[in-house]
Amino acid sequence: MRCRQLWGTLLALTIGGATTPAAAVPLISIVIDDLGDSWAEGQAAIALPGAVxxxxxxxxxHTRRLAELAHAARKEILVHLPLEPVAGRAHPLALSAQLATPQRSDWLGEMLAAVPYATGVNNHQGSLATSNRGAMHWLMRELSLRSTAFFIDSMTSTDxxxxxxARAYGIPATRRRVFLDHQRGExxxxxxxxxxxxxxxxxGGALAIGHPYPETLKALAQLLPQLDGLGVALVEPSVLIRRVERQPPPLPMPLRMATTLSPAPEPALSAGAMP
Structure with missing residues (x-):
């Protein structure tokens, strides 16, 4: 009798454990862009708690020294790669469609090497470039050949x-879902x-981008210690991609390579997009 009771108890526990798995905690990632121009703003961003x-x-x-500080603080580091916008003033180092192919490759190598300890890439501006299939075929092919660990589309254009x-070229990737400070203010x-x-x-997971504005950093310093109560976990972008995004298809793939970097027709910016 005791054996049958014990067997019944074990069976009930086994069935109960199989039908009530622990729910996965939703994940968030936050990237602070535009670092390197201001020493004080960079230090404040690096000082934010957790995996920002x-x-x-x-x-x-200040990029090199701040990147070294961020690495020492165990922050994940990205190259904020300047790309050509539809309108407004482009960053002085933004990729130009006028460059010949060898020059473009040299340009990219210099940009990637300029940020110590960087493992990922996301675009700075780039509403024109990221909507140009030829430009993105070239860029993602280059990044894949350079073993870029991950790419984040800042979604400065809905096009x-x-x-x-990025995924077609085998690069783990995700997209920005929220701008924390498209309009500045706590x-x-x-x-x-x-x-x-x-x-x-x-x-299951989402990524936000913010900037080192004093108002943004102050708000995040208040919000990040409250994550347990909000029921989400803050993780590095690479972890979010690995756990939430489907794995990109393996290379090689039969992709048709663009031979030129001709600009596409300029798309109109919609609400919520940035140049």
Missing amino acids: ACAFLPESP SVAYPL AETHAQFQRLVRIAKET
């Missing part, structure tokens, strides 16, 4: 093809952070 990633502009005056083409950052949490709970 840091994206540095190549060749900015961007950067994310699907209240705006709080509101967008809550939106980030909502999207993560709906989809």
Whole structure:
């Protein structure tokens, strides 16, 4: 009798354990862009608690020293790669469609080498470039050949093809879902952070981009210690990609390579997109 009771108890526990798995915690990632121009803003961004990633502009005056500090603080580091916008003033180092192919490759190598410890890439501006299939075929092929660990499409244009083409070339990738400070202000950052949490709970994970504005950094310093109560976990972008995004298809793939980097017709920016 005791054997049968014990067997029944073990069977009940086994069945119960199999039918009630622990729910996965929704994940969020945050990238602070445009670092390197200001020493004080860079230090404040690096000092944010948790796995906030840091994206540095190549060749900015403080990029190398701040990237070294971020690495020492165990932050994930990205190259914030300047690409050509539809309108407005382009970054001085932005990729130009006028460059010949060898010059473009040299340019990219210099940009990637300018940020120590960088493992990922996301675009700075680039609303024109990221919507140009030829430009993105070239860029993603180059990044894949250079063993880039991951790519984040900053989604500065709703017409961007950067994310699907990164995946087509075998680069783990994701897209920005929320801008924390498209309009500056602590209240705006709080509101967008809550939106980030909502999207993560709906989809399993979401990434936000912010900038080293004092208002943004102050709001994040208040919000990040509250994550346990909000029911989400902050992780590095590479971890978010690995856990939430489907794995990109393996290379080689039969992709038709673009032979030129001719500009596409300029797409109109829609609400929520940035140049």
